[in-house]
Amino acid sequence: MAAASSASPAAILKDAGLFALVAFGLCVPIVSHRTDLGADGLELTPRWGLVAGLCAAIFAVRLVQRLVLERRAARAVLTPSPHQATEPVGAEPNAAQYPSSLGLPRLGLPLFVGFALFLPLIAALASGGLSPARYWIDLGILILTYVMLGWGLNIVVGLAGLLDLGYVAFYAVGAYSYALLSTVFGLSFWVCLPLAGLFAGLWGVMLGFPVLRLRGDYLAIVTLAFGEIIRLVLINWTDVTGGSAGISSIPRATFFGVPFKAGPDGFSALVGLPFDPMHRIVFLYYLILALALLTSLVTLRLRRLPLGRAWEALREDEIACRSLGIDTTKTKLTAFALGAMFGGFAGSFFAVRQGFVSPESFNFLESAIILAIVVLGGMGSQLGVAVAAVAMVGGPELLRNLGFLKAVFGEGFDPNEFRLLLFGLAMVAMMIWRPRGLISDRMPTVALGQRKAIGKDLVREGHG
Amino acid sequence: MDVFVQQLINGLTLGSIYGLIAIGYTMVFGIIGMVNFAHGDVFMVSTFIALISFLGLTALGISSVALAFLLVLIVTMALTALWGFSVERIAYRPLRGSFRLAPLISAIGVSIFLSNFVQVAQGARNKALPSMLDGGLTLFERDGYAVTLSYKQILIMAVTSVLLLGFWYLVQRTPFGRAQRACEQDRKMAALLGIDVDRTISLTFVLGAVLAAVAGLLYLLYYGVVSFSDGFVPGVKAFTAAVLGGIGSLPGAVIGGLIIGLIETFWSAYFSIEYKDVAAFSILAIVLIFMPSGLLGRAEVEKV
Known part of the structure; x- marks a missing residue:
């Protein structure tokens, strides 16, 4: 990019033109040319027309990008880099060495949890009653499912550094465990949940x-x-799983054995409220919130144990780990098993929420979406994963309801199409x-001597 | 015996297509050590380019099959090469020197992007092309079961053989091939000796994409139907072929492709067609776990 500082306007125009030509x-x-069945x-x-529009857009974006880079390069010549090696002896530490964004991650997770705890209340108050708030609570459940899956995969990818592209398999194992155990053996959700986690964990070890x-x-x-x-x-x-048709009429969740139904032995009678089908939805919301928080809590605590530190060490340098006497097999297996177990929990939640499972829900794309959430959130960062899940799953949902997008792009415009x-x-x-x-700047879990924040520019050196 | 010979022919046809895609995986892995996860989707893009070009030529009124085939071949190769070039330039080149898994994650991103790009641009339905090369030779007939070699299969095998010969010449006998092999052995040393490493890597991607384009065109002719999701499974199978043959080895990729094609057709014929993809994925896992250096590859030594 250094060469860009001396580029003439004509050269920049030519460069942008080249981009448009490639586009x-x-x-x-x-x-x-669109192919239609005639x-x-x-x-x-x-x-x-569409092609011309796209090329023009790319031309404009490249032009702006080059101009911005140009200005930045010109400024960089005048101000010394904050990370330059030759700092004057005894100088005050440069402000840029203490990233200012560290306060946000510290506060961010409690804020996120706090908001999540009161979401049904806020939604109910804002839209006047529980039933109109159903859309928001359902969206919350969907996002939290992905948050939980992201946090579960984060153990494997973010902490232990093992890129797992088949995470959805454990999600599937959990979902089918609950579906089969409940429809064939009639076991209740609260018995199946730990079993599903156990099975998924076993599969994690086996695979x-x-x-x-x-x-x-x-x-x-x-x-x-x-x-x-x-x-x-x-x-x-097909004999066991029902094939592509899947398994339907899976029993619904109960309030620790008390079903959500109208009548004297239902949940509403137990707590003395008028019957409302929304109780079940709100219960499901808090269930997935609790499961997600459990995942997060376990991860946060494990990071402070020798095991968690071994994971992070393994992520940075496997050979160094081995030479320090860390049992890499055991370390990797526990990461796999724990990640799989949380995937299994999420899976059985999925089954109980949908009341229906089919193989369609567990394709590679699902794995890729969960991985994308972990990657975008910043591998290893709890808050980042939550933010990414909200942005990636909630964002397109919200876009769908924005009227002006339809006005701009035409009536058939569906932002969900562009989501992937x-x-x-x-x-x-x-x-x-x-x-x-x-969330790219964060503190290392363990540090020798002075604690120094790890910036994104250090990624190549294998810190933190 | 008759069924066996027929399946042998079918398997070799399918295997040639896999082999062509596998070369793209193996060359890229050889030179920069990354699994180009998006290669299968570049292949899928090429099937669509070929499909639309065929339709365009038909609309223009070109009726000669040979001429149409040749024109479509050139157009598809050129446009897919541009895709290969752009993908490397945008998504992989900035990541050289980044952490270990960065290129793979980026490649997964490209893969998702490409398949959804085609879905948004062309719709999610399967696209069928009217068959243009029918008929074939009956090799022998016994008890009413005729073993046939269709013209399509002849075309696929002939194009693949010619292309592989040309490709072999390119890698073994030309300056580019020498530079490519040098970069594969030691990138730093090659750079010190005056080889433009970036350009060589770029050309490697372009070459891989060109071969994938040919595979895409042949795939379209053979099956007659393409869809936006067609990149994933053939991509994984071709990758399996590359690994089976020994990743980094060019003859290995072709041999691996033929073996995978044969296994797939024989599995479908003698065991169960439903589980044919399970067979392919299982082979991938088994080969990676038990013989990661494949048939013709060299074992990797990790230096600290």
């Missing part, structure tokens, strides 16, 4: 054991293969600009 090449013919086979509909010697990206691919195998078995083993497109782009952008995630 044009990429748009032909996938964007420029009277005899597929027919082409040209869309050159984890053979792959532990593999290096990072091989491990990722093998976990991907395992995830797909489990999904394909769920589809094809943006996911993919965000993952790439994140790796390029903030490889440590949204």
Whole structure:
């Protein structure tokens, strides 16, 4: 980028033009011609206007980006870098060495939890009654499910540094465990929940054991293969799993044995409230909140134990770990098993909430979304994962209801269509600009001597 | 025996397509040591480019199948090469020197982006192309079961063989091939000797994409149907082929592709068609766990 400081306006224009030209090449013919099913086979509909718009947008974005870079480069020449090696002896530490954003993560998690605790109340007050608030509470449940899955996967990816692309398999194991145990053996949710976690954890150990010697990206691919195998078995083993049709009419959650129904032995009669079907929804909301918080709490506590420290050490340098006498097999397996167990809990919650499971819900994309949440949140950061889950799952939901987007892009515009497109782009952008995630500055869990915050610019050196 | 020969032909056809995709995985892994997770989706993009080009040529009134095939081949190769180039430039090059898993995560992002890009641009339905090359040769017939070699299969095998010969020449006999092999052995040393490493890596991606484009066109001709999600499973199978043959080894990728194609068709014919993907994924896991250096690869030594 240093060369950019001397670029002339003409060169910048040429560069942006080149970008637009490449964009044009990429748009032909996938964007420029739409294939529609016509009277005899597929027919082409040209869309050159759209291509022109896209190219113009890319031209403009690149132009602005170059101009901003230009200005920044010009300024960088005048001010010395805060991280430069040759600091005058005895000088006051540069302000930039103490990242100011550290206060936010410290307060952020309690704030998040506090808001989550009162969300049903806020939603009910804001929309006047529990039933109109159902949309918000359902959205809260959806987001919290992903927060929990993100926190669970965070143990494996964020702390132990094992890239697991088949995490959804454990989610599936949990969901099917509950679905089968409750429909076949009639066990209640509260018996099934620990069992589902246990099964998923066992699967974690079973699948984890053979792959532990593999290096990072091989491990990722093998976990991907395992995830797909489990999904394909769920589809094809029709006698047990019901195949693609899945398992339906799974018993609903009960308030520790008391069903949510009208009548003398229901939940509303027990606590003396008028019957309202929303009680079950609110209960589910608090259930997933409690499960998510359990995940977070266990993770936070484990990070202070030797095991958690071994995970983080393993993430940074496996060979150094081994030479220090850390049992890498045991360390990796516990991370796998614990992550899988929380995935299993989330899975059985999913089953009890939906009342229906099918293999469709557990495809690779789901794994990728959970991984995206962990990556975008900053691997290892609890708050970051929560923020990313809200942004990634809640954001598109909210966009859907914005009327002016429809006015701009036409009536058929559905932001949800673009959700995954943006996911993919965000993952790439994140790796390029903030490889440590949204919350990129944080304190190391253990430090020798002085505690120093770890900035994103240190990512290459393997700190924290 | 007749079924066996027929499945052998089918398997080799399928295997040639996998082999072509696998070369892209193996070359990229050889040179920068990353699993280019998005390669399967670049392949899928190429099937769509080929599909739309075919439709466009039909609309223009070009009826000669050979001419259409040749034109579509060139267009698809050129446009897919641009995709390969752009993906490397935007998503992978800035990450060189970043932490270990960064390129893989970025590649997953690209993969999600590409498949959804095509879904948004072209819709989620399967797209079918009218069959343009029908008929075939009957090799022999016994008890009413005819073993046939269709023209499509001949075309696929012929194109693959010609392409692999050209590709072999490119890697073994040209300056680019020498630079490519040098970067594969020792990138730093190659740079010291005056090889433009960035350019070589770029060209490697372009070459991988070109081969994937040919595979995409052949896949479209063979199956006649494509959809936006078609990148994932063929991609994983081709990656399996690359690993099975020994990742980093070019002949290994082709041999691996043929083996995977054969296993898939024989598995479907003799065991169960439902579990054919399970077989492919299981082979991937088994090979990675028990023989990570594959058939022709060299064992990796990790230096501290």
